[in-house]
Amino acid sequence: MKRHLIIATAAAAALIAGGTVTAVAANSDSSSASAQPSAQQTARHTAASTAQVRDGRSSIPMADDADGQGDLREANAAKVTAPAAAAAALKAVPGTVTALDLDADRPGLVWDAEVLGKDGKQHELTLDAGTARVLNQHLDRGDEDDRAQQRAAQNARTTAADAARTAAPHGTVTSVELDDDHGAKATWEVETITKNGKQHTFLVDPQSDKPSATPSQDNDNDGSDD
Incomplete structure (x- = not known):
């Protein structure tokens, strides 16, 4: 009984740890995405900055x-x-x-x-x-x-x-x-x-x-x- 309880506790701890790591990775990716503009955003910015030169x-x-x-x-x-x-x-x-x-x-x-x-x-x-x-x-x-x-x-x-x-x-x-x-x-x-x-x-x-x-x-x- 105690052995089963210990295994269950360890599994829960591992799941919690894994979930925490996953959350941190997701937050890190989100932060990176906000810091680096997408290709579409870059294209819009480039078009806006050169529009006066072209027209x-x-x-x-x-x-x-x-x-x-x-x-x-x-x-x-x-x-x-x-x-x-x-x-x-x-x-x-x-x-x-x-x-x-x-x-x-x-x-x-x-x-x-x-x-x-x-x-x-x-x-x-x-x-x-x-x-x-x-x-x-x-x-x-x-x-x-x-x-x-x-x-x-x-x-x-x-x-x-x-x-x-x-x-x-x-x-x-x-x-x-x-x-x-x-x-x-x-x-x-x-x-x-x-x-x-x-x-x-x-x-x-x-x-x-x-x-x-x-x-x-x-x-x-x-x-x-x-």
Whole structure:
């Protein structure tokens, strides 16, 4: 009888000890799990920390173009000029700026820039039109037109910023692009808008930085150039 009691007591003690050890192990695993975030938590944190880099917003929000004066409002609201946008783009991606465009869309007012990098790749950047901060940046695989533009950019003796400065006395520059739609040779096509809303297009020689064609008027608003 005593022998059976001793065995039962020992078994109970072993069970209690085992249960205690199991409890301690469970608590230890729980503590470790709380100290180390799961892969899903890490992924969410990474996405949150990089979202602003991939899809930033401009410091200048823009309303919808309900009255047809969106281009003028954009030109008046922009704090970063075309040459300054070109400089900011080149700071992010060294190379040659082949196109600039002032635009208002979901991120707000931005400069869209295309840069032929020194790495030989075409980069597309979105810059805050208020601070010149890079809001978005990615590679563009490009097509045959892009490759022709790249060859023209490599042979140009003037830059997008030079072309913008040439046209700037005639209004706020809203777009600059190295384009071959106007003849056998590529030329800088620069769009401007005056304070009274008149839009003009200038063609600037990429070799001499001189206007190579008389500016064309893109609308029939009343008023004269500033």
